Amino acid sequence: MHVRTLVTAGPPTSNGDLHLGHLSGPYTAGDIYTRYLRLQRRDVHYVSAADDHQSYVALKATQTGRTPQDVADEYGLVIKTSLDKAGVAMDLFGQPSRSPRYIRFLQDFVATLHAKGILFARTSDVPYCETCDRMLFEAHIKGRCAHCGAGSDGGICEACGHPNKGSDLESPRCAACGTPPSSSRPSTRLFFPLNNYRDYLRGYAQNAVMNPHARALCDSLLAKELPDVAVTQPADWGIPVPIDGFEAQCISAWFELGPHYLAVCEMLHENGGGPEWREFWTGDADVIQCFGFDSAYFHIVLFAALFHAYDPAIRPPKGFIVNEFYRLDGRKFSTSRKHALWASDFLDEYASDAVRFHLCLTRPESEQTNFTVAEFLQTLNGELVGVWDCWLKALATKMSGQQAPRAETWQPEQLRFHQRLARLVSEIGASYELDGFSPHRAVRLLSELVRETVAFATANVHHADNPHRQDENRTN
Secondary structure, eight states, X not given: OOOOEEEEEOOOBTTSOOBHHHIIIIIHHHHHHHHHXXXXXXXXXXXXXXXXXXXXXXXXXXXHTSOHHHHHXXXXXXXXXXHHHTTOOOSEEEOGGGOHHHHHHHHHHHHHHHHTTOOEEEEEEEEEETTTTEEOOGGGEEEEOTTTOOEEESSBOTTTOOXXXXXXXXXXXXXXXXXXXOEEEXXXXXXXXXXXXXXXXXXXXXXXXXXXXXXXXXXXXXXSOOOEEEOEESOSSSOBOOSTTOTTSEEOHHXXXXXXXXXXXXXXXXXXXXXXXXXXXXXXXXXXXXXXXXXXXXIIIIHHHHHHHHOTTOOOOSEEEEEOOEEETTEEOBTTTTBSOBHHHHHHHSOHHHXXXXXXXXXXXXXXXXXXXXXXXXXXXXXXXXXXXXXXXHHHHHHTTOOOOOOSSOXXXXXXXXXXXHHHHHHHHHTTSGGGOOHHHHHHHHHHHHHHHHHHHHHHGGGTTOGGGHHHHHTO
């Protein structure tokens, strides 16, 4: 019997709708992989939840004059609607900020690490914006990455995947008003000593399935001393810290995303959709996580260390399906810069199957790829309508509710055709397996299969009037 499988998709931040760049990555990937496993009669659950407590949600609330909870409520529903329109079938898409069970789990997670003596307090200076009267951390600060020089927010550089403290960004500025920090203020926070787990991380990462880019980043990070990670932040939006002396702070949104995955499984169990979280994470289940490259450090390095520190019985994920950035007209999709095609609007205009096909065809698996409306329409009208639709209509006409006829005598060209189909079917199946997962390759091979079928039918139609070639004609 096959073991149980948990598939997770990285949590979308509830500060805006999904755009096509999001759909091209973890959400359709997780859905495709889950559907494939179910065809193999695997016991599989596919889950995700909104990233409600991110500082991006608080920033959006500040910019629009609303409360963070109102922003999270609105966009959590919008995101769920877009996933449904895209045919992404999850067993659970949760809203953590409205789940008492989720919040208790996160607080218990932090309290357990603290009780074990793993967390430590440290006072350090945090950049401060006098104009906004706010300490600048995570989404509230922008600058240039000290590692690669690209523009970066606090926490992680999307370009190179390396983490930062926010305070070590070059040319920093406030994300809300755009001015440089006018000062810094001391803040005593709790930290997690990530470097203590470097040997453990090296050992597990060797056996985990991931693409070459993610593995190169992992190797680079683990080759040097790892940073201490802030567990708490002086924030007014998020989950309150359950530790004496830190009640005025919130659990860091970046830290939260590790135990987030365990807590989402508890939400699934609470809703009657699956077993309690330990059966996924400490039993024989396989955990497969889907996310963008900019989250690789968190998922592959930080979260695995957090899980091990919390409970050594937790088994790290078996593998990671990682995508690169999808670009729109040559520039990065961006919710904050409003450079995007919003999923809900686009799916109102075009069928989800057509959209998903093109997203798979142009999916950024090993390198950044680009979306243009013109290329999408070419796929729609040229490939799907011009080739696939014609083939399916012809097939429906030929079958007319009948079973496919058997070939009585196999001719050499029929054998060659059958062998080509068998090869293509085998390669398509391999494109859905974890260690070779590639929807891009799968749709290209499927298109090749359709073209081979059309070519075979076209070549053999000439036998229709020949009474001595009815074996060939019958299987045309």
